[in-house]
Amino acid sequence: MPKTRDVLSHVAVSTAKGRRRCFRNPAHIIKAGDQVLTIKIGPDNSKHSYCSKCAQKILVTVTNRLHDITETLDQSFASLLSTGEMVSKDYEQRDVWTRGNL
Numbered sequence: 001m002p003k004t005r006d007v008l009s010h011v012a013v014s015t016a017k018g019r020r021r022c023f024r025n026p027a028h029i030i031k032a033g034d035q036v037l038t039i040k041i042g043p044d045n046s047k048h049s050y051c052s053k054c055a056q057k058i059l060v061t062v063t064n065r066l067h068d069i070t071e072t073l074d075q076s077f078a079s080l081l082s083t084g085e086m087v088s089k090d091y092e093q094r095d096v097w098t099r100g101n102l
């Protein structure tokens, strides 16, 4: 079975080593020891850190987007099943994919 690509490899949670400002709202101060959401962005993989308050908003948006994508795929998949274009083996594989990755 092919390896599943980690599409969130540029996203992580880490502990701030020093004081810094939140990238989303510079008025938010991140203190050493705070948990931060770190996202590597751009061709140079520059790290942007977000405070927990902003991280929560970002993650809610991302979660909703993933939910929408999953629903769209489910509808496409159901459509294929109803037309008989997929066989049961495909269904089992897709079921494993969904349970293992979301």
Ligand SMILES: [Zn+2]
Binding pocket: 022, 023, 024, 025, 028, 050, 051, 052, 053, 054, 055
């Ligand atoms: Zn913030």
